[in-house]
Amino acid sequence: MNTLNQQYEEKVRPCIDLIDSLRSLGVEKDLALPAIAVIGDQSSGKSSVLEALSGVALPRGSGIVTRCPLELKMKRRKEGEEWYGKISYEGYEEEIEDPADVEKMIREAQQKLAGKGVGISDDLISLEIASPDVPDLTLIDLPSITRVAVKGQPVNIGDQIKRLIHKFITKQETISLVVVPSNVDIATTEALKMAQEVDPDGDRTLGILTMPDLVDKGTEESVVEIVRNEVIHLKKGYMIVKCRGQKEITERVSLTEATEREKAFFSEHLYFQTLYDEGHATVPKLAEKLTLELVQHIQRSLPQLEEQIKKKLTETQATLDKCGSGPPADAAERLGFLIDRVAAFTQDAIRLTTGEEIKCGGKLNIFAILREQFADWKNTIEVSGIIFNQNIEREVTQYEQKYRGRELPGFINYKTFEDMVKEQIKELEGPALLKLKEVADIVTKELVKLAQSSLVGFPNLISTAQNKIEAVRKEKETAAESMLRTQFEMEIIVYTQDSTYSKKLGKRKREDEQYCTLSSDSGATLREMIKHLKSYYKIAGQRLADQILLVIRYQVLQESAVQLQREMLQMFQNKAITEWLLQEDSGIRTKRIHHQNRLKRLSSARILLTDFSMKHTTSTKGFGLVSTWEGTQ
């Protein structure tokens, strides 16, 4: 016995302790830990088995008694140590003084989680029991599979329960204990069907037959065959147990007494005695098997667990990086932090408006959008040029009637020439101002986007930046507008450097000379005028194509970004405002804290796992363990 105990202390205990430590770190919030879930049809004896294993009375009776998943964490204490119990759910925690209170407290917890009545809930109730009389095991009791809803239950209660059970047993980390009464045809039970759905090869399913005392006479042989794994094969096999029946409960037969009766029942049974001899019967043997299964299961899960922790750690770190570091606590450092954030943002704003790559990680590129706008402006000018050319062709043919005054044919009225040019150029003022507004809209939108991603987590800072962006936009747009208007006013002075004009004119003349022969009548003079008009308009158009965009780029992009920087940095003169600006978005803050905690948990978990594998790699193979837990209940 001593060597067995030694083995237990060396192999079983550390394994269970490891998972327990991971659990108490809260790692279960991040990933699934090896566990055993108990499933079964209604009144198949689940609670009775758990009761026998844990040594405490659990809620039971007819109808749906288990209404929330109940995690039963059992920890074996050294002989002579005290009983300890604790119930916890949804952040609530309470120690239990008296084992007799457990049932009442679970009922209360269920009412709080699933409401009064008969509904169910996914919220987990955790019951921790430490005592010399319990095995090292964690089991999860789930609501019974029901087919028909009873009075007051939602009609889909059956589906709700199935979904809940499915959620647990579908995890590869869970061993399913399928509880089936011995007097029921196991093949027809819903519980086994569900287990087989998620574990078709029966790798992580263990069958438990209950109520062997209620077996119909003559069917004992078939029960024996099932337990011997000869009917529906499960890799983990079957166990058979006898718990307290209703009569024994009414008669207040103690759990200890029940264990003795169970032993007597099996060891003396005509058919089941062999099962007892083979170690397939009784609750203590079941406890032993489960502990062993759990330990082996843990052993096998460890590599994946390590892998998962590593993966989760990377993910968590990435999320944390996205959340950004919060402001430091130290007052002096806080101002520095704020200045850094704001400076990074305004520098990015300048980069954005000059078409350089921004640093804050976002993928903003104003110029890709603006290029279209700029091309569109150039197009406007070109179209206007074409229209102008068409117009003058038409106008000039009507010149004689419309414009010719007292001058003799052949004299061109310069004023007429000027008026036509002015009129056409004036047509461009509206579109130019519209373009200014469009570009300003785009720039404002992109700058706001930049503020949102660059200053993420600081809503006051973002809204302040947004206000400043809007204000600067107004200011610079007004400035640009007045520059544009001036430009158009200047265009009224029909002017160009003579040399440029002459060159254009010369080119046009040469072209014309090739195609038409000049005559000296008034038609020729008019042709001459057309040439002048077209040449001048072309030059003016080119000038406007560049000039308008230059003004817009200067004011709406370059100057706006510089002004924004100036204004943002000026805020720091006001000490009172800096604290307000540093107020963090509560969502991001919560998210960061959540992920920081996760990071801590997972890092500790990783250390635990590494330590564990370093100590135990040599002894991980083969658990030649036998009796480790003697049912003394």
Ligand code: GDP
């Ligand atoms: P659950 O609905 O699956 O949790 O089933 P319970 O554990 O509440 O058991 C249903 C009924 O069967 C209860 O009245 C138990 O006392 C009774 N019961 C459980 N196990 C045995 C057993 O081995 N023999 C007998 N005779 N009755 C049992």
Ligand code: MG
């Ligand atoms: Mg039950």
